[in-house]
Amino acid sequence: MRGWTRGDVRAKRIGQLGRAFTECKNGFVLPTGTVFSLKMVDEEACRIWAETWQAIERSEPDGGWDWAHIHNETKWRDDQFCIALWHDDAILCGLALLTVTRGAIAVEVLEGNPDRNHPLKRSVLPILLDTSTRFAQVVGRSELRLVEPVDGLISVYCDVYGFELVPASKGQKTVCRRSV
Numbered sequence: 001m002r003g004w005t006r007g008d009v010r011a012k013r014i015g016q017l018g019r020a021f022t023e024c025k026n027g028f029v030l031p032t033g034t035v036f037s038l039k040m041v042d043e044e045a046c047r048i049w050a051e052t053w054q055a056i057e058r059s060e061p062d063g064g065w066d067w068a069h070i071h072n073e074t075k076w077r078d079d080q081f082c083i084a085l086w087h088d089d090a091i092l093c094g095l096a097l098l099t100v101t102r103g104a105i106a107v108e109v110l111e112g113n114p115d116r117n118h119p120l121k122r123s124v125l126p127i128l129l130d131t132s133t134r135f136a137q138v139v140g141r142s143e144l145r146l147v148e149p150v151d152g153l154i155s156v157y158c159d160v161y162g163f164e165l166v167p168a169s170k171g172q173k174t175v176c177r178r179s180v
Contacts, residue, residue, distance in 0.1 A: 007078075009078040010076070010077070010078040013078060013081065013100065013139065014040065014081070016135065016138045016139050017040070017081055017083070017098075017135055017138075019134075019138050020131050020132075020134035020135035020137075020138050021037075021038040021039070021083075021131060023134045023138075024038060024127065024130045024131040024134055025037065025038065027130075028126075028127055028130055030123060034087075034119070034120070034123075035087065035088045035089075036085060036086060036087055036088075036093070036120060036123075036127065037085075037086045037089055038083060038084070038085055038086075038127075038131055039083070039084050039086065040081065040082065040083060040084070041067065041070075041071045041075075041082035041083065041084045041095065042071075042084075045067075045071075045084040045092060045095070046067060046068040046071055048092045049067045049068065049092060049095070050068060052092065052113075052115070053067075053092070053113060053114055056114035056115065058114055063111045063112075063114060064111075065095075065109055065111060067082070067095050067111075070082055070097055070109065074097065078100075079099055079100045079101075080097060080098065080099050080100075080108075081097070081098045081100075082095065082096070082097050082098075083095070083096050083098065083128070083131065085120065085124060085127055085128060087118070087119040087120050088119075091113070091118060091119060091120075092113060093112065093113045093118050093119065093120035093123075093124055094110070094111065094112050094113065094120065094124035094125075094127070094128055095109075095110070095111050096109065096110040096111075096128045096131075096132070097109040097110075098132055098135065099147075100139060100141070101141075101145075103141060103142055103143055104136065104141050104142070104143035104144060104145045104177070105132050105133075105135055105136040105139070105141050105143075105144055105145070105180075106145045106146075106147050106175075107128070107129075107132050107144070107145065107146050107147065108147050109147075110124075110125070110128055110146075112124035112125070125156075126161075129144070129161060132144055133180050136180045137180055141180065142179060142180060143177050143178065143179055143180060144163075144177065144178055144179075144180050145175045145176065145177045146163060146175060146176040146177075147173055147174075147175055148173050148174055148175070149165075149174065149175070149176045154176065157176045158176065161178070162178050163176035163177060163178045164176065164177055164178060
């Protein structure tokens with residue numbers, strides 16, 4: 001994207017992310033009547049997160065990230081995007097930070113709503129992985145990576161979702177990766 005400004009690149013990638021959102025929404029099958037949407041994290045998502053998620057005690061790496069801070073740090077970058085998963089445009093059910101790298105889309109952070117009874121329980125991970133995969137395809141990346149995966153979920157990522165564990169080495173972080 002030589003000759004493009006950072007704003008041009010960000011705008012193009014937001015459009016590509018919007019395409020991935022649409023493809024996921026149209027292609028992802030949930031029980032009849034279950035309605036979800038995917039959007040960029042905005043001030044409304046940060047407000048809902050602060051009002052509903054922060055009251056439930058969690059800590060990294062099992063959640064508990066400061067999504068308002070992550071949003072503020074990344075909202076102008078052309079390589080990082082915070083996305084929100086909503087049920088019926090009313091209940092914030094999942095959040096993820098995606099980074100566009102040279103050959104991959106890296107899921108830096110992914111968190112589901114800590115309310116054990118939220119309406120997209122057990123669907124947050126598959127929906128956000130599907131969206132991330134579609135985004136990788138739209139932007140021409142060949143790999144999806146989960147950066148520093150939670151130990152307790154590595155077998156799920158590998159056995160259920162087809163990722164391969166790549167242990168940390170020489171200044172690199174541990175990742176789970178798969179081709180898209």
